[in-house]
Amino acid sequence: MNKDKILKQFNNNHLLSLNNLIDILPEIEKSVIYRNLKRLERDNIIKEVFTNSKETFYELSSLDDHQHLICESCGHVETIQKKIKIKNFSEVTNLTGICSDCS
Ligand SMILES: [Zn+2]
Ligand SMILES: [Zn+2]
Numbered sequence: 001m002n003k004d005k006i007l008k009q010f011n012n013n014h015l016l017s018l019n020n021l022i023d024i025l026p027e028i029e030k031s032v033i034y035r036n037l038k039r040l041e042r043d044n045i046i047k048e049v050f051t052n053s054k055e056t057f058y059e060l061s062s063l064d065d066h067q068h069l070i071c072e073s074c075g076h077v078e079t080i081q082k083k084i085k086i087k088n089f090s091e092v093t094n095l096t097g098i099c100s101d102c103s
Contacts, residue, residue, distance in 0.1 A: 002028050003036045010060050017055040050094045071099035
């Protein structure tokens, strides 16, 4: 099933955008990938993580709580494990900055 194929990609990759999936799964029609992505999001299996200038990235909702540090220059994403418990911490938006490769 197409939905399972898409979901499998999320098990192999931390973050994926619609364009990533289109590249990885050329045998599935773009509109079908888009529909399944939206369905997975609606079913709360995946969630929207952040949007850069071009595209929106998604990850599995079941992943442990963590934050993303996104490089404003190259788009590289670092994962920061949440070590402290702060109420509503997950509602803090993603952090942006310049990664060590770009600075
Ligand atoms: Zn993540
Ligand atoms: Zn960078």
